Amino acid sequence: MDFDPSPAQQAMRDALRAFLIRECPIEYVRACDEAERFPTELYEKLAAQGWLGIPIPEEYGGTGGSCTDLAIFLEEFAAHFEAGANIYYTSVVIAADALTHFGTEDQKKTLLPKLARGEIRFAFSLSEPNSGSDAASLRTKAVREGDEWVINGQKMFCSCAQVADYILLMARTDTNAPKHDGITMFLLDPKTPGVEIRQLKKLGLKPMDLNEIFLTDVRIPADRVIGAVNQGWRNVLKTLDYERCCLSAVNVGAAQSCLDKALAYTKERHQFGQAISQFQLVRAKLADMEMEIDAARLLLYRSAALVDRHIPNNKQSAIANLYSSETYVRAALDGMRLMGGWGYLMEYDMQRHFRDSKLAEIGGGTSEILRIVISREMLR
Known part of the structure; x- marks a missing residue:
């Protein structure tokens, strides 16, 4: 199985990264968090660039992206602004998915183009x-x-x-x-x-x-x-694999942000005459974080590939969701440990990940429920 993004997908990731560096600097993320404010300006810019149309079919004003395309987008978005990526999933992806699969033709023609243009939210x-x-x-x-x-x-x-x-x-x-x-x-x-x-x-x-x-x-x-x-409940179940991929992508991107911030800190922080990244226990912790995030990413893209091939993967998507959510929580906690007292300060970003990460183990299916789903599929 080829896990490398296609040239088009890599170009999309690069373009999104450049956009977020320019339009979503860390100061903006912190300001939205501190003021508990919806990032209206960012979403207007995302809409203007066509990013809201990824999960929407082309005939309704979107770009008709695959599940893998969306996973790449959400992972990159979450690495810059985890709450922003969650908002995208909640206010764009769920609605686009429901309307595309179950909406009437009139509902699709009326609502999906407006959603792609950022004129309405769900x-x-x-x-x-x-x-x-x-x-x-x-x-x-x-x-x-x-x-x-x-x-x-x-x-x-x-x-x-x-x-x-x-x-x-x-x-x-x-x-x-x-x-x-x-x-x-x-x-x-x-x-x-x-x-x-x-x-x-x-x-x-x-x-x-x-x-x-x-x-x-x-x-x-x-x-x-x-x-x-x-038939509402039955319809929701039909798209669970797709939605779990989206949640997993957010978790992976946010966990990667924790590792990036922790790694940068350990290179800059000096104690006992050297950077703390030189100490074996610190290196072991960083290696564990890298290993877990890499594994979570592979589970995510395996599930996304199955969705794109229209292969039901209730077990695989649940595994990706469960492992990535717990990986994000561990990455935030380990980041706090590596930064010590500095990680506990509100002016640094690790405390935000520490606060944000816990919902990953609750929303979209608790860790306990996902373990039940996985075991039930194993015992069929």
């Missing part, structure tokens, strides 16, 4: 106060009344809802069906009467807002359904 809302890892046990209910759906319930942990023009909302439409059936995906305008959004304070990923949503007699048109009624 959020995805699945979790609820009593349905986290057991996400299919959601209770938010949508009832058909004539030409409308009436939605009532409460959602939790919805990223980007504060800046979204549309929310892809999962709700139960058949209370008599088994819990994995009877769920439908809706296209919700957050400005609709009866929708209340409350922002939640969190540890990391501060430029990406996190919210709970209250829905009280929210009425939306009957055609605001994405995919078939009662």
Whole structure:
């Protein structure tokens, strides 16, 4: 298997790196983190350069990138701005994927070109106060009344809802069906009467807002359904391999940033008359970080290659997601250890990775759930 990027993919990576060095310097990343501010200016520039169109088919205004193309993009993006890459995944990739595979032709023609041009943003809302890892046990209910759906319930942990023009909302439409059936995906305008959004304070990923949503007699048109009624959960499962690749790419890029920062610090920091990179224990720690990140990267691109070949890889994508998320957490913690007291200071970037990394083991499937997925595939 050839793991080298194609000339076109390498050119894309080089162009993106040059763009991010120019338009997303570390001072900008720190300012967005400290102010807990959505990086509006950066996303406008990404849209102007066509970067938002990677996961969108060409016939709908995108560039029709492969899963591997997207993985390369997200890895590079996360190496510069991990929260920014997470926002891209949440507000662009999930919506592009859902609309491309399950949207009507009118929905695709109306929404996807606007998404590619950066004119609209999306959020995805699945979790609820009593349905986290057991996400299919959601209770938010949508009832058909004539030409409308009436939605009532409460959602939790919805990223980007504060800046979204549309929310892809999962709700139960058949209370008599088994819990994995009877769920439908809706296209919700957050400005609709009866929708209340409350922002939640969190540890990391501060430029990406996190919210709970209250829905009280929210009425939306009957055609605001994405995919078939009662098939929402089944449709989400069909694209899990693709989405896990995206999350893995973010983890790998962010972990690489931790290693790069730690390596630079150990070369500059002198103790006992020499750079601390000369000490054997420090070198061993750096070697461990390099080895784990390299392994995570290989797992990521194996899974992406399988997705591009349309080969189901539930186990392989889960392995990539699990290993890369835990690798990112270890890389951030080891980076803190190597930097000592300096890593603990807010003016240095390792503390941001330390705060941001933990969500990688929670969002998109906890480490425990992913281990269950992997073992279940092994025992089939």
